[in-house]
Amino acid sequence: VAEFALIDRLAERVPTDGPGVVLSIGDDAAVLGDLGDELLVAATDTMNAGVHFLDDVSPVALGHKSLAVNLSDLAAMGARPRWALLNLSLPHADPNWLDAFADGFGALAREHEVSLVGGDTCEGAMSIGVTVLGTVPPGQALRRDGAAIGDDIYVSGNLGDAALALRERLAGRLVAEQDARALDFPEPELALGRGLRSQASACIDLSDGLLSDLGHVARQSGLAARVELERLPTSPSLAAIAEDDRFTLQLTGGEDYGLCFCAAPEREKAIRSLAAAEGTRVTRIGQIEAGAGIRCLHPDGSEWLPAASGWEHFREPRP
């Protein structure tokens, strides 16, 4: 089993030291400091082979994505990421696989100044559990439950590209490079999330699909949401497919990892300036209303509902 004591090898390719790291990998636990007056923000997410990713996905992409989906949760809180812990279960120890995984994880960690401070590697079905720790000033965390009637609803980036890429890949068809990138290398919207602290009333990251994720915001805020389908931000790949199919992917496909947030209408100018400054595109897609649930308005004026989706088992339900 010594072959599974691979954390040391991983640590050669991933930053394990940095500001606030008093004691990193190599003891019973990490000791972390330098929080100042900030609160701690903690998120955790697991990706399992055959459930959250296909067995033949590149280990570089898995390393990137396993950290990215967790950083995306911190982005949705308006938090600054600091530290990560990794639980890596592998059926066998393949040094090349591990090095590539560490390269993907490490590059994203470096980009966002995250240090890997703890973890374990052990034998088992392939499973990647990541826990991220960050900070946020008291009272400034972006929550799901703060939306108000009349708030505009925004999303960042495009919707549906990752879901389309996954469907094409499962069908054995060629996937456009931009769509494959959306699926394999999502970029967590950390700078946008921090900028939204002073602007947004509620925020969530788009992991399960807009209907599900915005549904959490509406339910936890005790309100309803109206989505105008013609406003959904759409890449050329998505624009080329049939409309019902496109809306279904954009609303239920999941894996977008942009932010969905709400803000009072008078915030629009500040939000557009913020997005421009961060080089991110945000799109206003609807409005918060009294009531419960999500109403999707078709361009023809009718209410629209997606057909049953076949993607459930590649998506992870979230509380």
Place this chain on the structure above:
Amino acid sequence: VAEFALIDRLAERVPTDGPGVVLSIGDDAAVLGDLGDELLVAATDTMNAGVHFLDDVSPVALGHKSLAVNLSDLAAMGARPRWALLNLSLPHADPNWLDAFADGFGALAREHEVSLVGGDTCEGAMSIGVTVLGTVPPGQALRRDGAAIGDDIYVSGNLGDAALALRERLAGRLVAEQDARALDFPEPELALGRGLRSQASACIDLSDGLLSDLGHVARQSGLAARVELERLPTSPSLAAIAEDDRFTLQLTGGEDYGLCFCAAPEREKAIRSLAAAEGTRVTRIGQIEAGAGIRCLHPDGSEWLPAASGWEHFREPRP
């Protein structure tokens, strides 16, 4: 997959709120505060079915042990536990299993005032990943690398009971209740660990077996250790088996989850008082020396080495 959105069900049986919990399960991340001037201590450990536990172990025991082995890491740092996050992968959603798991996890969490503040439950081979967060005053964390020449070496509790129970269970033989309890319901030595902050020069928890764990302390301290086998704390069950077999289980069996720590000889009285006050037994088993590696002295005066052990694949290597 909605059947796997089980965190809410879990949260009914495990404390999810408490001091310092600003925002718990139900948002993208937990927001935690109330650290005062203390440093954060973070540990993570995964248990996989068929590797770290047998498929038929009771879910109550799994709930207890998955948290206990992580709290044991915090004990070894002298930290006070505060919060936990749980990554639970299950092949199918069995509410009775989950309730029993939550009862085991929750009872230990309540005992040590730990709140479950984040987690995800998803489909996959059974795997239980727990991350615990605690606090320690600056400069007071117990590390592995502080042992000095002449320090006494101590362990808490008995050695080998859990390993014996595992062997008997694998062989289909009846297991003494006390030994089964050592294997299934280890008690993390949190109070002892906190008391040792001002007494011990180095500390580790006994997860992989004394030889391996004390080996980490010796190596990371740049020194050697001498262990006197006749001093190893031994339960009646262990005392009843052949001596070579007993020593092998006690040195390499693992899963003891007591603490192994070093302290200057003049600390002995304070350490014995501390252990008595906490109702824990500590035993002096050897001494730190110049050099490298572990020397085990047999009662007959010879140096003793364990035979190759058959337990490797039930133990998780640690960095």
